[in-house]
Amino acid sequence: MKIIICGAGQVGSQIARHLSSENNDVTIVDQDPALVRRVTDSYDVSGVTGFASHPDVLERAGAEDADMLIAATFADEVNMVACQVAHSVFSVPQKIARVRAQSYLAPAWSDLFRRDHMPIDVIISPELEVARVALRRLRSPEAFDSENFLDEKVSLVGLSLTDECPVLNTPLRQLSELFSTLRAIVVAYRRDGVLHTASADDQLLAGDSIYLVALKEDVARAVQLFGRKSEPAARVVIVGAGNVGLSVARMLEKDPARPRVKMVERDRRKAEAAAETLNRTIVLLGDGMDPILQEEANIRDADAILSLTDDDKSNLLSAARGKAAGCRVAIALTNDPGYGELGERLGLDALIVPRATTVSSILRHVRRGKVRAVYAVGDQEAEVIEAQVLATSPIAGKRLRDASFPEEAVVGAVLRQNGTVEMPSGDLVIHEGDRVVVFSERRVVRQVEQLFRVSVEFF
Known part of the structure; x- marks a missing residue:
């Protein structure tokens, strides 16, 4: 496929990395020549410097015979116009745009992206995607990773194994025989930082991280088999009232389990807006890293703390402080996957990386x-x-x-x-x-x- 990627930031560069490794013809476009040079030097892709929404720039990128355009710049408007130009001028068959502003995505304006208005085939909203990931983490807080498949009948679950896991040093084939009614299978494990596809003769060790696929109704039993407890979070503290934090709080308010939610936000304007928007969520004004405020939020009795601000370091520290205060599960949002090891050392249970989602x-x-x-x-x-x-x-x-x-x-x-x-x-x-x-x-x-x-x- 011939693919044009608009935006050489974290998302654009990772998509370029992924697609170029599979022998696709990839061209990256960005107005920053340093970013374009970094991507073209790192991966087997072509680069064009210029505004991604300008027709002459897209022409230089080869839009006339491109199969797909992926608009992932930092500006929603640039992404949308790039898709419009790709459609109207170059007849690019498929156009994908990253759109962050929730106003564009409100149901009242759904006609905006009709083919005869603004022809975007697929809209990706990072905030909503991250909010959905956060919600899945809360439903299975013992898992460091999770995703649903097959109409949500099957779940992929990532678990870290400790010395308390009762099935260590047992061939996976034997596990299938011992627990024949358990509809779950280990598909991969990470050991010493290396990811391996699981085979029937492999044995699991303490310190391994595993990925298993299980039927939804068997997930809790599978989690217990590997020495972890499966208890959905009933009391949640959210740090940050930005787009992600608000989206998670709204979803939790609609959850039939009706978890008790408290939100902490240090910006008065955002805190007041959140208090007006949310119905059952208690909003506290202050710094999520403040131990006194965390005590006011009753963090020691909370099942989970979700740190979802736009500051990676604040998220890591506030989640770690909540964990140290007695919160059962600590989850932090970070734009840098390199913080994974640091998160483990701080005792965090999971990191959410928007770029990956x-x-x-x-x-x-x-x-x-x-x-x-x-x-x-x-x-x-x-x-x-x-x-x-x-x-x-x-x-x-x-x-x-x-x-x-x-x-x-x-x-x-x-x-x-x-x-x-x-x-x-x-x-x-x-x-x-x-x-x-x-x-x-x-x-x-x-x-x-x-x-x-x-x-x-x-x-």
């Missing part, structure tokens, strides 16, 4: 074949892909053991057309119309894609 959202629209969802794992080291099997897909009608999946990929679950979910086994036959969840290391993603593509004979 945005990249995952965009990738699902770039993948070939009948791909319905994509989730990037770690620092884009692997992907979890949900794809539908077509009649002429190479794996249709084959048993899993004969389906030619690479060793660096493993099937996590299969959704049949009748709505039932089946866990993988060597004799499981893949049928046309099935939806399959696959964990794949990055270097074999293209091979996995090919297994779901329409065969040449179809034409």
Whole structure:
């Protein structure tokens, strides 16, 4: 594919990194020559310096024969105009825009992005994506990572293993035999900083981080099997009343479990606006890192603290201080994935990286074949892909053991057309119309894609 990426910031550069490694023809556009040079020096991509919304700049980037334009600059308006120009002037088939301002996304203005108004095929909202991730973390606070697939019937869950895990040093094959009614499978583990695809003979050790795929109703049991408690957060403290914090608070207010929520915001204007907007959330004015204010928020009895301001260091410190005060789970928002090790040392349970969630959202629209969802794992080291099997897909009608999946990929679950979910086994036959969840290391993603593509004979 020939893809133009507008914006050479964190999101744009990571998408360029991902797509160029898969032999796509990628061109990055940014008005900052230093950013363009950094990306072109680091990855196998072309670069154009200039305003991404200007027709002459897009022409130099090759928009006339581009398959896709991804507008991910810092300015919503530039992203939207770039998509408009790509459509009206160059007839680019698919256009994706990152839009952050919630005013553009309000239901009252949904007609704005109709094809005959502003033709954007896919809109990505980082704030809403991050809010949804935060909500999933609260529903499974013992997990450092989580994502839903197959119409939310199946969950990917990331767990850190301690010495208290009762199934250490046990081959995964043996676990499947001992707990035959548990519909869950370990698909990957991280050891000494390296991510590995799990095989039946692998054994887990204390200190490993694992990724498992489980049916929604079996997640709690699977979590307990690996020595962790599964208790949804009933009392939550949110630090930060920005777009992300407000979105999370609104979602929690609609949650049928009706958790008790307190919000801390140091900016008086934002705090007052949040108090007027929210109905059941108690809003406190002050610094989330202040121990006295945390005590006022009763942090020691809270199930979770979510630090969601736009300052990474404040988020890390306020979450760490809340954890030290007795809060069960501490989660922080950070734009720098490099803070992962620091977060562990501070005792944080999970970090939310907006860049990773945005990249995952965009990738699902770039993948070939009948791909319905994509989730990037770690620092884009692997992907979890949900794809539908077509009649002429190479794996249709084959048993899993004969389906030619690479060793660096493993099937996590299969959704049949009748709505039932089946866990993988060597004799499981893949049928046309099935939806399959696959964990794949990055270097074999293209091979996995090919297994779901329409065969040449179809034409």
